[in-house]
Amino acid sequence: MKLLVLFSLFFVLCSVESLKVLVLFHMPVKSLSILGTGVVRHLLNAGHEVTYVTVYPLKNPPTKNFRQIDISKNVELVANDETLTMGYVLEHQIEKNGAYQIQVFSQENARQTFQNENLKKLIQDPNEHFDVVFSDLLESEVYSGLAVLYDCPMIWLYSMGAHWQVLRLIDHGTNPAFTPDYLSPNDLPLSLFERVEELWARIRWQFLKTFITQPEERKIYEETFGPLLAQRGRTLPDYEEVMYNASLIFANEHHAIRDRPATPQNFKYVGGFHIEDPVQPLPKHFQDLIENSKHGVIYFSMGSFLKSNSLPKKLVQELLNMFGQLKQTVIWKFETTLPDVPKNVHIVHWAPQPSILAHPNVKIFITHGGLLSSMEAIHFGVPIIGVPVFFDQFTNINKAVINGYALRVNLNYDLPKGLSAAIDVMLNDDRYSKKVKEMSAIYHDSLTKPGDEIVHWVEHVVRTRGARHLRSPAFNVPLYQRLYLDVLAIILAAVYLVKYIIASFDTKKAKKQSQKKKN
The missing domain is CATH 3.40.50.2000 (Glycogen Phosphorylase B;)
Structure with missing residues (x-):
């Protein structure tokens, strides 16, 4: 009986595989690092090995299955920016934030992140490998190159809800008529003017991203990961192919909020996972x-x-x-x-x-x-x-x-x-x-706690080698097909052809009548 118990215990321990997870929280915003610390805590508690790239290194880091990469120099990007203070906002009454400024900020943050000597040592080591990359997401997808480098699945964590800028990476964008932009002060229901405003904000954001900031992100991606893959005897995939290849996106929102847009299966709400359970006792x-x-x-x-x-x-x-x-x-x-x-x-x-x-x-x-x-x-x-x-x-x-x-x-x-x-x-x-x-x-009122859900889906993505079965079919359908523009083109062509035939017939008939009159 003792041997049977020992054998069963051995079998269970062997069936639990410890994953090597690269967790990257690169933004110089303290609250986002709290999310990163929450992710690390849950993964460590599940027995996984975590490498944590952070702007705010833990003062008392865990001693087992954990190492951290210090990129605290990123704080320099916001250290002396008075426009990010309440006093400045109070004086200038800023209510709407510029999409361009945030895109450029995220782009420069990515550039500085990959130029950091501590991170460069990590990614330049050919002996390093990871089972999955888990990164913070805000306006820049260049970190998806890490999943290419380590030939593993990519998981994003978005600190907000189901906004179209994020959903576009794994599905088609939501309708601006009922989903305000995350930088917008508008609330539902939207008036006619607000709907036009939201539509214009989306068009402008996409223009800026496509023609101004994304080309610069492509350069960062190619300059950072091109040489690294060449050293490993591999070819660097196209940036757009990589940035739209995420396996899963976690969102720091929850299902109790009303007026949430529809989301694909590989978009998971895990809001509140950073809260310790039970909470620490009050001093x-x-x-x-x-x-x-x-x-x-x-x-x-x-x-x-x-x-x-x-x-x-x-x-x-x-x-x-x-x-x-x-x-x-x-x-x-x-x-x-x-x-x-x-x-x-x-x-x-x-x-x-x-x-x-x-x-x-x-x-x-x-x-x-x-x-x-x-x-x-x-x-x-x-x-x-x-x-x-x-x-x-x-x-x-x-x-x-x-x-x-x-x-x-x-x-x-x-x-x-x-x-x-x-x-x-x-x-x-x-x-x-x-x-x-x-x-x-x-x-x-949920089947699982958000922290446990994170661990489950991370393990599921690795077990299923990218969880392609969760991906939305709409993501692979081109815009012209979703809008039936090809069908519309065929209908217009058919209408034109019928009109042309009728016109030709009328022309021939008119010529015959004219010839008959002459005779």
């Missing part, structure tokens, strides 16, 4: 502060990328005065120490956000509307007041408002008044808290 001073707040807690954070200390001092003081008039305890994540802070307001330079939101005494979450924060609000069932600043934050907050668990306040010099009014509404109307708890229940 004692946070625990005591929240539990001793008789009227509840309002948590205010604009994320890891936006800095509240870029706001004008007068506006900060007005916000403090407004918060000081509330009965509730206010926890405000702020980068510097502030003078003359009201007794009920607590300024913290760092906050364990998931652990705070998990506490039942937290009544309202004031946020910029980043997708990680939006996901955590749904996960823990906390209604939000959104103050979007740029990128996808407008779309996220608009969706939250449509779904009934959020209020939106614009970033302007009347921000204290706007927040005061929104807080008053939310504290006295329980519809918002009820709605977010309803959505949270839908979110948690």
Whole structure:
């Protein structure tokens, strides 16, 4: 019996194959690195070997089956850019972000990533191999060259939802009449003008991508991977063939959100996978502060990328005065120490956000509307007041408002008044808290947890050598066939031919009649 048990255990251990996974999170945005860390954690827990290329190296990295490649120099791209601060946006009232600027930024980030000496050492080593490449995706597909280099499947992780710029890589693009662009402030239903606006935004984006930024990405791809494949005795495939060859795309959104467009089978929602389960316990001073707040807690954070200390001092003081008039305890994540802070307001330079939101005494979450924060609000069932600043934050907050668990306040010099009014509404109307708890229940009503789903599909892609059976048939159908332009051409040609024959017959008949009259 003992031998049978030992044999069974040995068989199970042998049947579990450890994969070598290259995880690449290249954007100099701290919140995106949180997603990367989540991916690494789940893969390591499943027993796989992970090489993590990151802009934000882990301070206490795992000691088993893990190594990290430091590309922190990418931070230089955003280090001194004042246009990415709340103070700049406040002064210039920027609500729409330029597609061209983001495409160029992503392109330059890719260039700097592949010029990084630490990454070059990795990809130039002919003895390195990986079973799958797992990369962050934002406006540049040049990282798909890594899957060519290692002759393995390519998996993307997109930090937002089912937007057409991403779906186009594995399926045809969604209809702009009911799917706003991720940079758009428009929400559903769209007016006639907004539908035209969305259509134009898509045309413009595609023009910029096709004729301006994609040719530069092609150069990066060819200059980076051409010599590497030549050393290995292989020919570099065409860039377009590679960029449209992804096996799977994970999206950091979830199925509880309304008005999601249709997606192909190889597009998977895994929103919330970065949240640890169970969450880390609150540090004692946070625990005591929240539990001793008789009227509840309002948590205010604009994320890891936006800095509240870029706001004008007068506006900060007005916000403090407004918060000081509330009965509730206010926890405000702020980068510097502030003078003359009201007794009920607590300024913290760092906050364990998931652990705070998990506490039942937290009544309202004031946020910029980043997708990680939006996901955590749904996960823990906390209604939000959104103050979007740029990128996808407008779309996220608009969706939250449509779904009934959020209020939106614009970033302007009347921000204290706007927040005061929104807080008053939310504290006295329980519809918002009820709605977010309803959505949270839908979110948690799932067969598997999002982290486990990531591991399953990564393993499935490798086992099935690219999971081609999941790919959309529409992806392989040319645009002219999807729009039946060939059928339309045949019909027009047939109509023209019939018209020509009739015209020829009438001409001949007229000639005969004319000849008869002459005779």
